[in-house]
Amino acid sequence: MKPIGIELKHLSFAYGNSPNVLDGISLELEFGSSYLIRGNTGSGKSTLLQIFCAMKRPTEGDCLLGGQPVSRWTAPHRDRWRGNMGFAPQDPLLLPHLTVAENIMLPLITQNLTQPEIDTVVREAIEELDLLHLATQRISQCSGGEAQRVSLARAIAKQPTYLFLDEPSSHQDDVHLSQLLSFLDRKKGTKTIQVVTSHDPRLQSSCHFDMQLELSAGQLEVL
Amino acid sequence: MKDSPKTPFFQWMLRECFRYPRIAWSTVACLFILTLFPGVILCLTQALGTTAEQLLARSPAMVIRKIGPLGWQPIPTEYVDALGQIPGVNRVEPRIWGLAHAEYNTFTLIGFGPSAQTLKEAQIAIGAGNSTEQLDSLEFKTVPDESFKVVPTPEGLHMWPGTALVNEFDARRILQLPLGYVSDIALYFFHPQEAAYVDEEIRALFPFDVQLETSQDYAKRYNSSLFKWGGLGLLLGMPMLLAAFFFFIGQRHYLNLESRNIGIMKLMGWRVKDLLWLQAGRALLLGIPSVSLGIATSYFMVYGPGSRILIRIFMGWSEPTPDFRFALGLTTIFQLVFLIFIPYLIAYLLPMYRAASRDPGEILEKQN
Numbered sequence: 186m187k188p189i190g191i192e193l194k195h196l197s198f199a200y201g202n203s204p205n206v207l208d209g210i211s212l213e214l215e216f217g218s219s220y221l222i223r224g225n226t227g228s229g230k231s232t233l234l235q236i237f238c239a240m241k242r243p244t245e246g247d248c249l250l251g252g253q254p255v256s257r258w259t260a261p262h263r264d265r266w267r268g269n270m271g272f273a274p275q276d277p278l279l280l281p282h283l284t285v286a287e288n289i290m291l292p293l294i295t296q297n298l299t300q301p302e303i304d305t306v307v308r309e310a311i312e313e314l315d316l317l318h319l320a321t322q323r324i325s326q327c328s329g330g331e332a333q334r335v336s337l338a339r340a341i342a343k344q345p346t347y348l349f350l351d352e353p354s355s356h357q358d359d360v361h362l363s364q365l366l367s368f369l370d371r372k373k374g375t376k377t378i379q380v381v382t383s384h385d386p387r388l389q390s391s392c393h394f395d396m397q398l399e400l401s402a403g404q405l406e407v408l
Numbered sequence: 409m410k411d412s413p414k415t416p417f418f419q420w421m422l423r424e425c426f427r428y429p430r431i432a433w434s435t436v437a438c439l440f441i442l443t444l445f446p447g448v449i450l451c452l453t454q455a456l457g458t459t460a461e462q463l464l465a466r467s468p469a470m471v472i473r474k475i476g477p478l479g480w481q482p483i484p485t486e487y488v489d490a491l492g493q494i495p496g497v498n499r500v501e502p503r504i505w506g507l508a509h510a511e512y513n514t515f516t517l518i519g520f521g522p523s524a525q526t527l528k529e530a531q532i533a534i535g536a537g538n539s540t541e542q543l544d545s546l547e548f549k550t551v552p553d554e555s556f557k558v559v560p561t562p563e564g565l566h567m568w569p570g571t572a573l574v575n576e577f578d579a580r581r582i583l584q585l586p587l588g589y590v591s592d593i594a595l596y597f598f599h600p601q602e603a604a605y606v607d608e609e610i611r612a613l614f615p616f617d618v619q620l621e622t623s624q625d626y627a628k629r630y631n632s633s634l635f636k637w638g639g640l641g642l643l644l645g646m647p648m649l650l651a652a653f654f655f656f657i658g659q660r661h662y663l664n665l666e667s668r669n670i671g672i673m674k675l676m677g678w679r680v681k682d683l684l685w686l687q688a689g690r691a692l693l694l695g696i697p698s699v700s701l702g703i704a705t706s707y708f709m710v711y712g713p714g715s716r717i718l719i720r721i722f723m724g725w726s727e728p729t730p731d732f733r734f735a736l737g738l739t740t741i742f743q744l745v746f747l748i749f750i751p752y753l754i755a756y757l758l759p760m761y762r763a764a765s766r767d768p769g770e771i772l773e774k775q776n
Contacts, residue, residue, distance in 0.1 A: 239769075260767065263767065264674070264677075268679070282427060287423075291676050295678055296677070297413040299415065
């Protein structure tokens with residue numbers, strides 16, 4: 186049996202007084218596995234990832250990240266957690282005044298790596314996701330799909346223990362999607378967890394994921 | 409250093425510093441000017457104080473002048489021997505000096521001391537730094553006008569600008585001092601502090617009113633004027649604090665614009681301390697050269713060729729101007745660093761601390 190990296194305990198979340206987006210979900214996600222969370226737009230996939238990223242707190246129940254309950258975390262705990270995870274949100278959230286390479290480098294600067302180590306990791310991510318020709322360009326000069334690949338490269342290059350990708354295929358053609366999946370394959374290890382959310386049928390048919398889950402009406406169902 | 413894990417952060421910090429060159433250069437310019445103004449006043453005060461200290465150490469402990477209805481009058485030399493008998497007095501020096509009008513300038517004409525004795529008749533040595541120092545001859549407005557040959561300053565003698573040295577005979581003639589009279593009498597004591605305790609004894613020697621001025625009286629008067637200017641320099645600290653406040657507002661506004669980027673950086677794993685180090689690095693990289701340059705320029709303006717203009721502006725002295733000897737005043741530097749650098753650092757770091765302490769989810773949600 187693999188060790189558990191993320192544990193949801195009757196987790197619920199609601200925006201203000203609205204009905205629960207996530208409604209009493211209980212689930213265990215294991216290290217060394219990759220998960221695809223499917224669901225329609227507005228089903229709560231992004232919200233769940235934001236809870237994993239300690240950007241939101243559950244309104245009821247709890248989420249144990251690395252064995253620690255998120256609901257009890259203080260700001261320094263959350264900061265430390267983000268140091269261990271990689272996150273590519275749906276909106277790429279890139280720094281427009283930086284180049285593609287600098288954006289990918291951003292999370293690595295505080296990781297106690299030397300410059301040659303950073304350069305190697307950034308070069309690999311750039312090559313794997315077909316961004317080599319854009320490396321020195323500013324983000325403002327990139328297309329939506331390119332910006333999204335930069336965001337994905339930034340999350341993966343960090344080689345995090347926990348990797349969360351929100352709708353990574355939304356602006357990608359088949360070639361780039363297949364490049365992404367093979368890159369994810371290579372980065373999969375026994376001490377990592379990959380969680381990807383998508384409503385893209387191309388990803389649902391991929392054999393990269395160890396488990397697929399469907400999020401619907403606030404409930405998460407293993408498929 | 410090249411392969412140290414700290415290098416990427418430092419390089420990033422350097423890049424960030426000049427990411428917005430206009431903001432960086434305006435910060436440098438602001439800090440430079442903010443340092444320069446109080447810097448000049450504090451350095452000038454320090455330079456005047458140090459110079460005065462050096463001069464007072466060599467000056468007589470007491471000077472005796474005769475006072476008449478029209479002011480100072482020549483004082484008879486017949487009391488010199490009696491003054492020498494007063495306990496504690498080491499040396500008595502009758503001095504011949506006074507203001508004399510020459511063709512280009514008014515000089516403090518000096519006609520006493522061993523150096524004056526080395527000059528021949530109609531020879532004159534002029535203090536350095538004066539506009540007339542290149543002259544070959546100098547004419548004094550006497551009746552009839554008298555012309556003097558300018559000779560080099562006697563060896564080992566330091567003359568202030570605006571002073572001129574002639575022999576005793578010439579000085580008496582130009583200043584119209586008859587034999588047996590001098591301009592004033594200087595007393596040197598074994599211990600200069602003793603000068604303050606023989607006041608009554610000295611007055612009793614003279615049948616007329618005399619003015620006694622000790623070097624301590626002079627130092628007090630001088631220091632009070634220096635304190636006034638030093639105080640002004642420190643008062644400039646108030647506008648500096650105001651400037652720091654505007655820096656703070658500016659930084660807060662800038663970081664509000666940058667809050668999305670700060671949120672993204674935090675989401676990517678940057679911690680509050682990383683962001684604070686980045687900001688502190690930026691502040692130091694821009695601040696240290698600017699403040700250092702401001703301090704160096706202040707010193708250059710005070711000890712360099714600009715000092716005469718500064719003294720005219722701040723002290724209202726036309727001539728003579730002192731020849732400052734360079735002294736690195738640590739107190740002055742400390743005052744400047746305290747006045748400028750600390751408020752600047754706080755103004756730079758506090759808004760970043762506030763921005764960085766917020767949760768990235770909250771920041772990014774607000775942006776959306």
